């Protein structure tokens with residue numbers, strides 16, 4: 001699908017077909033969700049789908065995880081008319097912060113940091129990231145938020161894979177994703193039928 005085209009008929013999760021497969025190998029995610037943000041209708045529909053289950057829930061604050069969780073998180077915060085707090089990769093926050101070490105789908109050790117001057121005991125926080133694969137990143141971020149006394153109001157992310165960590169998160173929290181149930185197995189196996197229609201333009205293969 002052309003990156004900016006808007007189909008006349010848009011079924012559930014139509015925009016997921018905009019995501020191209022990884023062509024760079026195992027140190028990268030298996031697909032690139034960020035291409036869907038380039039399509040104005042896809043970005044709008046994705047944010048609406050993720051926010052919808054939480055529209056009537058008591059939420060005080062939205063937390064987005066560095067880096068791509070900032071895009072969806074800010075959009076969802078705006079839709080819910082709530083504030084937005086960043087959960088950052090280490091080395092960027094110049095104010096008092098708490099940190100948590102974790103490893104993600106790459107197997108690398110990483111650190112997340114969060115400011116300590118926003119969350120109060122009982123603050124209800126909606127956690128947002130682009131994706132949950134092993135769940136390492138989301139569980140580290142949840143740990144930071146809970147450590148400050150907040151309650152997790154839910155999780156919003158394009159996909160939660162049915163990994164051990166993904167299943168643990170789904171069992172424990174209210175979750176909103178963009179993946180229709182009948183497509184979940186394609187996401188779990190890291191291959192989407194829509195990949196077969198992807199042709200990399202010659203100019204991008206240099």
Ligand SMILES: O=P(O)(O)OC[C@H]1O[C@H](OP(=O)(O)OP(=O)(O)O)[C@H](O)[C@@H]1O
Pocket residue numbers: 029065066067068069103104105106129130131132133134135136137138
């Ligand atoms: O469930 P996990 O195995 O922990 O993986 C999920 C994380 O990995 C990706 O971020 P990544 O750090 O690759 O990239 P980003 O900085 O572009 O968001 C994704 O957006 C999640 O944050």
Ligand SMILES: Nc1ncnc2[nH]cnc12
Pocket residue numbers: 029030031032033105130131132133
């Ligand atoms: N952004 C992402 N896309 C696909 N798979 C992922 N696994 C972890 N992050 C991912």
